[in-house]
Amino acid sequence: MSGNANDQQRLVILGAGTGGTLTANRLRKKFKQNRLRIDIVDQDNQHVYQPGLLFVPFGLAEPDEIVRKRDKQLHKGINYHQCPIESVDIETDTVTLEDGTTLAYDVLLVATGTRLLFDETEGLTGPGWRETIHTFYDMEGAIALAEKLDEFESGHVVINVVDMPIKCPVAPLEFAFLADWYFTEKGVRDDVRISYVTPLDGAFTKPTASAALGSLLDEKGVEIISEFNTGQVDGEARKLISWDEREVEFDLAVMIPLHGGAEYVENSPGLGDELGFIPTDNATLQSTVKPNIFAIGDAADVPTSKAGSVTHFEGEVLVENIEAFLDGRPIEHSYDGHANCFIETGFSKALLIDFNYESEPVGGHYPGPVGLPLLKESRANHLGKLMFQSFYWHGLLPGRDIPGIGPDMPSFGKKQPVSG
């Protein structure tokens, strides 16, 4: 190693997913190795392009197309550790891995995303699990569901979000739209009833988008059952039971389980909140736990969607702020909650929504007046969604900027919201 070891600062990144990888790569480009040592930890070496999981059950993506090695996405000069994390001691600034390795840090970045908590809902993984009760939120589930859909010709398909927050809150809606397309193509749509069961009071969390998505569900013959808070899945009777004792019967339940933060957060006093997410300043992405801890992506408790686009936009701000922190300068850059996502609506169309902490998704065009149509189905948006995977591996993770797409939400080219 060259340089004076005393000048070298140490950054430890927990999680080599979207947020951890892009931040590591961007910071590696900014700092010489003798100035900053970067260690990154993950429990496995499978980096899943998570938006692709939606397509696997319908045979629209093969599992091996959406998985790559985590370490291969990292630039040279980043130390990759493949090992589960045991705990973080925020008093001594140390991370302990399950194999006993300890990593001391000057700055810690928590990027370990969310964990799917199937077992926190009574009965979810009981009788009928992987038979009539499925999920597409992880690879194993998406593959099993593909087999199930292949043989499914008639009955009631229920898509159920147990409770918020969840990753990519539009994915369950997209599943409903694609299921309509899938069974139509199969020629059995008339024999398949599709219902969308949600704890929210409508299709989505934000009013204008909720109305637009609600009428799309309606057009596609998907019934919406709202304000349903699932307390139990009864696999033998094949029904969902809510906390207030309403029931929905199913032949196939596609479950989006409860989400929580990574397990080690529970073993790390003071690091996370009750659900295992990291209390984080909305604007700076610095944790409110300790100044030398930052959080990005699904692991942070900031009030925006848990989604890759959020992580991407956060990343650009976060890198500037970590750089300022390491240099001992004030942290200035702020994230506005910008999120956008393509919503696949079936039949080779998609719509696009774009919003931030303050503004809800509206119509118009993105990123400017001649861009892609917002809140409206189009083939261009579908192609945009398909092309995005390539950009993900080759642009976003390596830390390249997209010309014309910045972290702040644009408002030029957008319609004004209907009400304040």
Next chain:
Amino acid sequence: MPTKTFAGTTVDVNDEGFFEDPTQWTKEMAPEIAEEYGVPTPLNDRAWVVIDLMRSEYFDKGTGPTVRKISKLSDVTTKELFALFPKGPAKLAAMVAGIPKPKGCI
């Protein structure tokens, strides 16, 4: 801005009826708000555990807790919470506690 009157005092609320300014709330208003939104009254000790928690979390963290957080932060179970504040406990408890709608659900 819409207003409502509880316990003889006029307060500012949003379109959905959530308080705009939690400092305008007083304990005396809670039973009247509860009646208006179909929350079982009289409010018992357990309901007050939740109301107090909603307010302390709001003033501490800037937003009221979600259902899952309420059950983790107190000894009130989810089942009990739905009995105390039927349908949407986080929303209704926030309403009765005079705080804005919890932001958790995005």
